[in-house]
Amino acid sequence: MYKPLILRSRGATIGLTLIVLIFLIAAFAPFICWFDPWDYSSTPLQRPSSVHPLGTNAIGQDILSELMYGARTSLTFGLSVSAISLLLSVLIGVYAGISGGIIESILMRITDVAIAIPSIVVIILVAAYLQPNLFQLILILSLLSWQYGARTFYAQTLSLKQRGYISAARNFGAGNGYLTVKHLIPDLYPIMLAGFIIRARYAIFMEAGLAIIGIFDPTTKSLGLLMHHAMEFAYMGTWLWWLLPPGILLALTILGFSLVGYYFEETIDLRHRSMSSGRF
Amino acid sequence: MFGKRLIEYVIAFMALIILNFVMPRLMPGDPIDAIYGNELVALTPELREQLRAQYLLDQSIWSQFLHYLYSIASGDLGYSYAGKAPVIDIVAGALPWTILLVGTALFGAITIALFLGIESGWRRGERLDRYLFAIFSIINGIPGFFIGMILIIIFALNLKVLPAGGAITHYAGYTGSEYAIDVARHLILPATALCVSELSWIYLLMRGGIISVINEPFIKTGMLKGLDDRTIRYRYAARNALLPVFTRIGIQISQIVAGILIIEAVFTYPGIGYLLHDALLTRDLPLIQGILLIVTISVLAINFTMDILYPRIDPRIRHV
Numbered sequence: 001m002y003k004p005l006i007l008r009s010r011g012a013t014i015g016l017t018l019i020v021l022i023f024l025i026a027a028f029a030p031f032i033c034w035f036d037p038w039d040y041s042s043t044p045l046q047r048p049s050s051v052h053p054l055g056t057n058a059i060g061q062d063i064l065s066e067l068m069y070g071a072r073t074s075l076t077f078g079l080s081v082s083a084i085s086l087l088l089s090v091l092i093g094v095y096a097g098i099s100g101g102i103i104e105s106i107l108m109r110i111t112d113v114a115i116a117i118p119s120i121v122v123i124i125l126v127a128a129y130l131q132p133n134l135f136q137l138i139l140i141l142s143l144l145s146w147q148y149g150a151r152t153f154y155a156q157t158l159s160l161k162q163r164g165y166i167s168a169a170r171n172f173g174a175g176n177g178y179l180t181v182k183h184l185i186p187d188l189y190p191i192m193l194a195g196f197i198i199r200a201r202y203a204i205f206m207e208a209g210l211a212i213i214g215i216f217d218p219t220t221k222s223l224g225l226l227m228h229h230a231m232e233f234a235y236m237g238t239w240l241w242w243l244l245p246p247g248i249l250l251a252l253t254i255l256g257f258s259l260v261g262y263y264f265e266e267t268i269d270l271r272h273r274s275m276s277s278g279r280f
Numbered sequence: 281m282f283g284k285r286l287i288e289y290v291i292a293f294m295a296l297i298i299l300n301f302v303m304p305r306l307m308p309g310d311p312i313d314a315i316y317g318n319e320l321v322a323l324t325p326e327l328r329e330q331l332r333a334q335y336l337l338d339q340s341i342w343s344q345f346l347h348y349l350y351s352i353a354s355g356d357l358g359y360s361y362a363g364k365a366p367v368i369d370i371v372a373g374a375l376p377w378t379i380l381l382v383g384t385a386l387f388g389a390i391t392i393a394l395f396l397g398i399e400s401g402w403r404r405g406e407r408l409d410r411y412l413f414a415i416f417s418i419i420n421g422i423p424g425f426f427i428g429m430i431l432i433i434i435f436a437l438n439l440k441v442l443p444a445g446g447a448i449t450h451y452a453g454y455t456g457s458e459y460a461i462d463v464a465r466h467l468i469l470p471a472t473a474l475c476v477s478e479l480s481w482i483y484l485l486m487r488g489g490i491i492s493v494i495n496e497p498f499i500k501t502g503m504l505k506g507l508d509d510r511t512i513r514y515r516y517a518a519r520n521a522l523l524p525v526f527t528r529i530g531i532q533i534s535q536i537v538a539g540i541l542i543i544e545a546v547f548t549y550p551g552i553g554y555l556l557h558d559a560l561l562t563r564d565l566p567l568i569q570g571i572l573l574i575v576t577i578s579v580l581a582i583n584f585t586m587d588i589l590y591p592r593i594d595p596r597i598r599h600v
Contacts, residue, residue, distance in 0.1 A: 011417075109288075112288050113288050113291045113292050113295065114292075115531075116288050116289050116291075116292035116580065116583065117292045117295060117296060117576075118533065118534045118537060118575065118576060118579040118580075119534050120534045120535070120537055120538040120541070121296065121534075121537075121572045121575055121576050121579075122296070122299065124556070124560070124568070124572060125299060125300065125303065125568065125569070125572050126299075126303070128560060128563065128565060128568045129303045129304070129307060129314065129565070148531060202535075205423055206538070208423055208425070209423070209425070209538055209539075209542045212425055212542050212545055212546060213541055213542055213545050213553075213556065213557050213560060214545075214557060214560045214561055215560055227425075227426070227429070231429055231546065234429070234432065234433060234437060235437060235444075237437075239429075239433050239437070243429060243433070247426040247429065247430075250423065250426065251421055251422045251423065251426060252421075254421045254422070254423065255418060255421030255422075258417070258420060258421045259417075259421075262417070
């Protein structure tokens with residue numbers, strides 16, 4: 001029987017399973033939950049019961065529902081940031097690589113400077129002034145995390161440009177646009193996929209981190225915000241059903257993405273290229 | 281090489297200074313309102329006039345910018361009305377705690393990670409390596425602040441053996457060795473959380489590095505020369521395996537900084553990170569700007585130092 005390559009690695013299989021499970025929770029949250037996570041009509045700070053399997057929070061919201069909606073926000077955030085910043089890296093890296101000349105120098109100088117800037121500082125500074133909502137925060141983080149990928153795709157484009165089939169196509173009269181769409185981009189798919197996973201992991205971590213420092217959109221439900229609130233009441237002994245579930249769910253999500261990420265890193269040997277591991 | 285890198289760092293620094301300068305002026309309304317316009321400060325007309333004069337808001341944008349540069353250069357980062365003190369003094373008060381915490385945690389993390397990474401990579405596939413690799417792969421997936429929260433719950437809330445937060449016991453009047461023990465007791469949990477979360481990725485990189493050089497000819501040569509095993513591991517293999525760790529630190533630094541800020545916030549450890557957390561909560565923008573400026577300068581300085589050190593660790597790069 002045919003078995004996809006990725007399922008032959010035990011780590012990657014566990015990782016994929018975790019991602020799929022969390023995806024299902026996030027996707028079907030509105031159908032599984034029997035409470036609206038924003039509805040604060042229950043008695044606050046209840047212990048777990050058959051009605052509220054994880055109890056209620058300090059303002060009487062059902063924690064299980066918060067958890068599932070939180071997974072939803074965290075995944076949405078992670079995947080959106082990952083997709084947008086990946087798109088930016090590919091555009092900038094490939095365009096610089098294929099254009100050469102002055103465009104190449106300018107784009108790569110900008111990239112180098114962007115790498116030198118500690119992006120966490122910019123995120124906090126901008127967020128402190130703008131108090132961004134979820135959508136704006138996705139944009140801010142995406143605009144601040146394309147630079148490492150751009151270097152990778154630039155280096156890849158340069159090395160692909162040396163290949164025989166590219167110069168063959170060029171000699172047949174193919175222009176830069178045609179080469180990019182028909183040859184370069186398809187060749188970069190594996191690296192893009194690996195990059196997507198690694199970035200998603202980084203962004204999901206960032207969501208939680210930003211929520212803990214207190215700059216995540218407080219009107220949403222996210223795993224980080226849930227933990228942030230739970231920690232304030234940890235001394236009351238509520239941590240067992242309030243703090244641990246979002247923490248474990250977050251850790252499992254990040255672990256899932258890491259395991260799949262390791263697999264890709266090993267398969268296409270990204271180890272020595274400058275790609276952030278998205279560790280936190 | 282250095283000249284080019286130095287220029288990049290200068291541009292990066294200027295970009296952040298400009299962002300610091302532009303943000304309040306981009307906000308709708310008066311920059312004074314953007315910076316000080318929250319409930320914490322009673323903006324009397326006199327205070328407003330005084331601030332306008334202080335920031336030269338009636339003059340051109342260029343003289344405002346030059347004035348801003350001048351005040352930063354002379355160490356004036358503004359005044360925190362919430363903290364009722366100059367920003368530079370507040371930051372200077374918090375900085376030693378951060379240095380203590382980060383220094384302890386990173387020293388521990390690097391020492392342990394290098395040792396375990398080398399031993400584990402050298403014994404690739406053996407039982408010790410398999411266990412270590414599995415454990416650290418999992419820990420690498422757990423955010424540092426969650427490790428910290430669990431430590432607080434176990435050791436502070438349930439076992440009640442260590443304090444849950446802060447850096448010293450207030451009003452206890454400890455002196456001398458009692459004070460040192462008190463500081464150490466407060467340091468253990470946050471430093472462990474930070475250490476464990478940084479440990480895992482350094483270990484994984486180090487192990488990978490060792491595995492990738494283990495079959496290189498220079499290792500074989502060393503063995504054939506009859507060098508003792510430890511010399512080969514620590515002087516030959518480790519030195520080369522260190523290189524990816526060094527390169528990665530430069531890339532990771534933003535995340536390391538974020539990790540430190542978050543850990544301090546979780547442990548209410550009175551360093552830069554907790555200060556920032558508080559400043560964000562009260563929207564004390566002069567303080568936020570000041571802290572971020574200090575963080576930026578430190579990160580750029582560390583990265584530049586790494587750039588200078590790198591050719592010394594890897595002499596090959598001098599010839600590229």
